[in-house]
Amino acid sequence: MLKENLIELYQKSFRENKELPALSDYFKKESFSYFEMAKEIAKLHLLFEEAGLQRGDKVALIGRNNPRWCIVYIATITYGAVIVPILQDFSPNDVHHIINHSDSVLLFAGDIYWDTIETDNIEQVRAAFSLTDFHCLYERHGDSLARFQREIGKRYRCRYPRGFTSKEIAYPKIDNDSVAVISYTSGTTGFSKGVMLTINNLTGNVLFGVQSKLHFKGSRIVSFLPLAHAFGCAFDFLAALAAGTHITLLGKIPSPKILIEAMGEVKPHLICIVPLILEKIYRKQIKPSLEKGVVKLAMRVPLLDTQVYASVCNRLTESFGGEFTQVIAGGAPLNSEVEEFLHKIKFRFTVGYGLTECAPLISYTYYKDFIPTSCGRVLDGLMEAKIDSPDPQRIPGEICVRGEHVMKGYYKNPEATRQVIDEEGWLHTGDIGTMNEDNTLFIKGRSKSMILSANGQNIYPEEIESKLNNMSCVLESLVVERDGKLVALVYPDYEQADEAGISYSDIQRVMDENKEVLNTLVAPYEQVTKIMLWPNEFEKTPKKSIKRFLYNR
Structure with a gap:
């Protein structure tokens, strides 16, 4: 058990950084300083008291990343209650199930998510509040909490008649062993797994983020990963607030154009990213530019190729704001070809590894010490x-x-x-x-996805897929076993086919050519017998991992 405590870290940070900006909504242009955030937390604590919330009670939270989402989260854990963040990609049935399974008694929801919730299906919830301005959306019995919220300014002044000062930023002692978060990695009603994370689990991740200087007082970050997911939550949000970082929230993963605009404006000091974004940039922008005319010729000439790589690295660095210390990729494996290229051009990136069950970090290495193909120490x-x-x-x-x-x-x-x-x-x-x-x-790879070949070799389909996904007209792929042979299911990149003048009827021919090339890149026991076109994108979890079990038959 750690001697440090997350709640105490926040109390100290909010006091010491009270004048600094804490949370900003990029689109609404709404901002909260650390002191303003602390005042909003104090108001929510008053609401929790009025609602009869006890230590250990559960508070469900669903909505896009915004300052009030963050404030509810921090207010809940600093009160001693348990936050239940729900991924916004879950279906309404799954949301109902998670609220009920977690025994949540209060709910905070973005307005568009509230519209999909049936109050008859969440009978233990006493009241629900809007993430727009914390007004009461629903109250199961009477309207006392709705009235309380309408008069919150008056109630707040009564509690702090001499005004709210930094001395009033004082939170109760909450043991490190206390559960702070229940995080659901799946909404499946038949087998729910709510990961119980303690104050100690969160403290370890936050301490690492602060002590390793991922965040520091006055630093900046653009938060676009879902905060209901462990990676974004820990390093775009929780560690940042303990350090005195300014967090700019984009709501959800934006288009590349908007993301680059935001990066250029904010100029973040750290970028936490999922591999999918880096892979899209490489496949859609970088790789095509390297296969054209003069650049393609220059790539074959010693010294000139180095200049091309340096130019690509500079452009990519500037597109991310130019001032970041490093880019940390996590949440999924990074495609091997993309990783090799980023390392070759000396881009400042590293890859970490974690699980929701570890809140999430297990391994990480600073980019200068990063070993390609690894996921850190x-x-x-x-x-x-x-x-x-x-x-x-x-x-x-x-x-x-x-x-x-x-x-x-x-x-x-x-x-x-x-x-x-x-x-x-x-x-x-x-x-x-x-x-x-x-x-x-x-x-x-994953033990559940590993395929045992007829001659006893272990085959990790993810390794084959990472090579296939970089080939012509492949948007995504899945390698499965059919009748003792390896078959690749491919959902084609029709946009790339159109740009290359490839007709729909010719796509299978392109895939057959891809298969021949692929089989020269893998071991003999990993060779694919055929590529089958798949009509739709593969069904995915809220974390955007393909649901392999649906296709292994």
């Missing part, structure tokens, strides 16, 4: 890892971790908890990989 002093393999450096095995970041368990699901956390406290991640002598992890 296991966090020293916070986490430890082992590979379930007779030779962890050479033979892949399941990655198991334990330490300060490992969850308390799955809410109301002790059986699922026992299946992943053993008696010695090791969390079995379900990821397969190796680890070198300095504790740097190299992930091969």
Whole structure:
């Protein structure tokens, strides 16, 4: 257990940084300083008291990233209650189920999400409030909370008759072992897994973000990853507020054009990104530019190719604002070709690894020390890892971790908890990989997706897909086993086909050519027998991972 405590870190940060900007909505141009944010938290604490909220009670939260989403989150955990952030991509049925399964008694919702919620399906919720301005949207019995909110200014002045000062930024002592968050990675009604994260779990991640200077007093960040997801929450939000960082919120992952505009305006010091965005930029902008005329010729000439790489790196750096220390990719594996290219041009990027069950960070390395194809070094002093393999450096095995970041368990699901956390406290991640002598992890794939070949070879379809996804007219792919043979399902990139003048009837021919090239890049036991065109994009989880189980038949 850590000696530091997240609630105490926030109390200290909010006092010391009270004059600095804390939260800004990029589109609404609405901002809160640290002191203004603290005042809004104090008002919500009054509301929680009026609603009879007790320590350990659950508060559900769904909406796009905005300052009030952040304020509700912080107000809840500094009160001693438990926040239940819900991914905005969940279906209404899943949202109802999560609210009920978590035993949430209050709900804060963005207006468009509230319109999809049926109050008859969330009977234990006492009241719901809007993330637009915290007005009461619904009250199950009477209208006392609605009246309270209409008079919140008067109530606030009564509580602080001499005015709210930095001394009033004082939060109760909340033990590190207390659950602070229940995070649902799936909304499936038949088997819900609400990850219980403690104050200690969050503290470890936040401390790492502050002590490693990912964030610092007065630094800037553009937050566009969903804050209901562990990666964005920890490093775009929680660690940033503990350091005194100014967070500019974009609401949700924007188009590349809007993202680049925002980066140019804010000039962030750190960029947390999902690989999908880097891969799109590489495939749609960088790679085509390198395959044209003079540039293509220059790439074949020693020294000139170095100049081309430097030029590409400078343009990419400027498009992200130009002032960032590094770009951290996480949340999913980074395509190997994209990673190799970014490393070749000396772009300031690194790749981390984590799980929601670890709030989320397990491994990370500063970009200057980053080893390509790895996902960083296991966090020293916070986490430890082992590979379930007779030779962890050479033979892949399941990655198991334990330490300060490992969850308390799955809410109301002790059986699922026992299946992943053993008696010695090791969390079995379900990821397969190796680890070198300095504790740097190299992930091969998911144990559930691994395919065992007829001659006993372990095949990791993700590695094959990463090569196929960079080929002509491939938007996304999935390698599956059919009748003992490997088949690649491909959803074509019709936009790229149109630009290249490839007709619909010729796409299968292009895929057959892709197959021949692919099979020269993989091991003999990894060769694909055919590529099948898939009519639609593959169905995905809210975290944008393909639901493989739907296609393994």
